[in-house]
Amino acid sequence: MFYTGMIVGVLVSSPMGPIGMLCIQRTLSKGQLSGFISGLGAALSDLIYAAVTGLFMGLVVNFVEAHRHPLQIFGSIVIAVFGFYIYRSNPVKNLKRNPEAKQTIVQDFITSFFLTFSNVLIVFLFIGLYARFGFVLPEHSLQMTVSGLAGVFLGAILWWFFITFLVSLMRRWLNIRSLKILNRIVGLVIISLAAFGLVSSIWFFNV
Numbered sequence: 001m002f003y004t005g006m007i008v009g010v011l012v013s014s015p016m017g018p019i020g021m022l023c024i025q026r027t028l029s030k031g032q033l034s035g036f037i038s039g040l041g042a043a044l045s046d047l048i049y050a051a052v053t054g055l056f057m058g059l060v061v062n063f064v065e066a067h068r069h070p071l072q073i074f075g076s077i078v079i080a081v082f083g084f085y086i087y088r089s090n091p092v093k094n095l096k097r098n099p100e101a102k103q104t105i106v107q108d109f110i111t112s113f114f115l116t117f118s119n120v121l122i123v124f125l126f127i128g129l130y131a132r133f134g135f136v137l138p139e140h141s142l143q144m145t146v147s148g149l150a151g152v153f154l155g156a157i158l159w160w161f162f163i164t165f166l167v168s169l170m171r172r173w174l175n176i177r178s179l180k181i182l183n184r185i186v187g188l189v190i191i192s193l194a195a196f197g198l199v200s201s202i203w204f205f206n207v
Contacts, residue, residue: 005151
């Protein structure tokens, strides 16, 4: 559960949407610490939505168990569509030139948290990921669920540390428009994972 949660946390955090662009922008303009703290705000918001989604999924866990394979197929399709959207999107358009040189670390955390928290549609992404990876099952104890949520949080943190460290390391040579290439790589990875999950789910469903 913990390692599966880490995968979910990375997949939820990895798309270069407005939050990703915000963290990258702050890393480029203010340093890695500012970008990473902004990522922590986003990770905390994701953790809250992960817990809420887990509670919601728990209410219908018998339905999920009875229809696990169809839901895994559905979840794989949702993830594939999401990956295609990421692949096609242009993150440069989301970049707003808004100087924040005087903003404190605490303000970085708070603004990132509320900006991420305002995106309630992320619940549907969590539902798709939960269904795909069988994240909520009847045999899972409270301890396993908490362990899984801890994995989600750590996975998100590791992603934000990695991306802000990479951007900070390459800040001298990074062309802002090259972020579109990074977006496409992330999108292709998500689509590949979804395609593998779709094929395996259909295979086991027919066996």
